Amino acid sequence: GDSVTQMEGPVTLSEEAFLTINCTYTATGYPSLFWYVQYPGEGLQLLLKATKADDKGSNKGFEATYRKETTSFHLEKGSVQVSDSAVYFCAPQLAGGTSYGKLTFGQGTILTVHP
Amino acid sequence: GAVVSQHPSRVICKSGTSVKIECRSLDFQATTMFWYRQFPKQSLMLMATSNEGSKATYEQGVEKDKFLINHASLTLSTLTVTSAHPEDSSFYICSASSENEQFFGPGTRLTVL
Numbered sequence A: 001g002d003s004v005t006q007m008e009g010p011v012t013l014s015e016e017a018f019l020t021i022n023c024t025y026t027a028t029g030y031p032s033l034f035w036y037v038q039y040p041g042e043g044l045q046l047l048l049k050a051t052k053a054d055d056k057g058s059n060k061g062f063e064a065t066y067r068k069e070t071t072s073f074h075l076e077k078g079s080v081q082v083s084d085s086a087v088y089f090c091a092p093q094l095a096g097g098t099s100y101g102k103l104t105f106g107q108g109t110i111l112t113v114h115p
Numbered sequence B: 001g002a003v004v005s006q007h008p009s010r011v012i013c014k015s016g017t018s019v020k021i022e023c024r025s026l027d028f029q030a031t032t033m034f035w036y037r038q039f040p041k042q043s044l045m046l047m048a049t050s051n052e053g054s055k056a057t058y059e060q061g062v063e064k065d066k067f068l069i070n071h072a073s074l075t076l077s078t079l080t081v082t083s084a085h086p087e088d089s090s091f092y093i094c095s096a097s098s099e100n101e102q103f104f105g106p107g108t109r110l111t112v113l
Helices: none
Strands: A003-006 A011-014 A019-021 A023-026 A032-038 A044-050 A056-059 A062-065 A075-077 A086-093 A109-114 B004-007 B010-013 B019-025 B032-038 B044-051 B067-073 B076-081 B090-098 B101-104 B108-112
Touching: A003 A086, A011 A019, A019 A109, A023 A086, A032 A062, A044 A062, A044 B101, B004 B090, B010 B019, B019 B032, B019 B090, B019 B108, B032 B067, B032 B076, B044 B067, B076 B090
Parallel strands: A011 A109, B010 B108
Antiparallel strands: A003 A023, A019 A075, A032 A044, A032 A086, A044 A056, A056 A062, A062 A075, A086 A109, B004 B019, B019 B076, B032 B044, B032 B090, B067 B076, B090 B101, B090 B108
């Protein structure tokens, strides 16, 4: 079945450090790929997405590239801020059949950024 | 645009009672809505997919008679937790689909005493 393996946390960084959160997936076909962020006490927000191979999604300084050959969608940011402290979820979205539109969430990675 | 609301945001109820949670898409129509459950410090678990005007599709292991889902209109889906027990305490999140993207509600914290 479809699954997502996401880098386990928690991840603790100092402000302005480089961030990488790994995400790999198994799925039939070519899913769209999403990263969601959940700030403390809030619901999920879309951070970025990529819908086909080699696409790069970017938002708020975060980037992730759709790597078909390695079935990966690693999240990166060159310089994190305290306000980036949150939980990050990788989520491929199935593209067709009876499971159309379903998101499969990774386990989430808690990021804490210290001043 | 693409705002999804949930009501209530928090609810505390006694064991054995039923609780209804509403999910609304405020500025778009959603033929498909999803209901998730999130345990503390854990990921989201899809409970069911709700399509307007038809029966919900439940994920394996989710009791459809316990978690009743109704999607009566293109902007409203409801989840009713029937005969709630303490183990049903959780964070319930809905999402509404538009143009192949899901927009999430802020979640409902259910506590069953």
